[in-house]
Amino acid sequence: MEIGKTQQLKVSEKNSSGYILVDEHDWKAFLPKIFVHDEMDEGDEIEVFVYQDDGKLKATTEKPNAEVGEFAVMSCVQSLPSGAFMDWGIIKDLFIPYTQQKLKILEGKRYLVYIYIDEKTGLITGTTKFKRNPQYVDLPFKKGDKVNLIIMGESELGWNVVINKQYIGLIYASDVFKKLYPLSEETGYIKTIREDGKIDVSLQPQGYENNDEFQTIILKKLEQNYGLLYLSDKSTPEEIKDELQMSKKNFKKAIGGLYKDKKIEILEDKIRLL
Structure with a gap:
């Protein structure tokens, strides 16, 4: 069992x-x-x-927020000197011993928790101590795969994330085009699986084959702004990032495709919906 x-x-x-x-x-x-x-x-x-x-x-028959071998964001329902009890979606609370708390867990606060079987006690246990950017083998996905992310926290290189509740990866700062918040959920894409088993993730799909998604974002924005968007090839990467949460490179690919399909008109300082 x-x-x-x-x-x-x-x-x-x-x-x-x-x-x-x-x-x-x-x-x-x-x-x-x-x-x-x-x-x-x-x-x-x-x-x-x-x-x-x-x-x-x-x-x-209740569904837990996470199972053994998975991460989830949980709220603390009781904090004691010996440890903390976390709400993990079922009738039984998950226990995190004091020794497995990276920082003291406070009642009512939310934390990212990993669930495992303690080797000494044989009990299902939680921890907020986990290795950053571990090395993996035989990963169940490939470059370009769409994945679910939990944002862990910011590091010197970018943002550490949990991928599909089971794996830790990294979004480089240069790939972040929107405001991120610890413990929030995002959709991401596998960017690179490195030889050392570490995983790089992007918040946006890679390559021309995923251009449709960027075009859809731009068209929706144009519709919201009465058919006008004051962005162009001359706009700075920061302006495009603030308005559309995408890179200038992906913006240029997308408007090029929309122009070719005669869906927009590209003017000197803006684009117009046709």
Whole structure:
């Protein structure tokens, strides 16, 4: 049975308070009746998340914010000298020992948390201490893939990010064309997977094949501004960044395509929607 993971289990017994679920190795977890909408019989299968509570394995149909091996932003519901309890989306709170807190966790505040199984205790545990820009092997994506990001924080090189809740990557400062906020979520694109296993990410798609997205942004902006946008080839990168959150290079590619398709007119200091 995969502790801290969502999985398919089978009903082996039922009683007045709930169901005993088993996996293929006959490991057991208890599912309280409150989490089941329809009555189940022995042999029925159900998808549940398995966690620990008072030394026993329990199951829930609730969806946690993250599973073992993943990151998530969580709020602290109780802070004690021994550690902090975090709301991770299920009935049971996640415990972060004091020794696994990068900074003292305060009640009511939000933090980026990584979930793992503690080797000494065997318990599902959280931590706010994690390695920056680790080296990976056998990554499940390739250059150009669209990914979900959690913004971690700013560094000397740019912004550290969590990719698809599992991997840490970096957005270089030169690739940031909008205001970023720690713990916020963004859409990103894999820019480079380096030989050392580190991951570089961009907030914008790369290359001409992704030009449609930039064209769509510009067309929407033109419609919002009554068909006029006071940007042109002569505009500075900062002006384009502030207005459209894209690089000057991508802006020039996009308006070139829109002009070719006769969707806009390029004037000396502005572009006009046709």
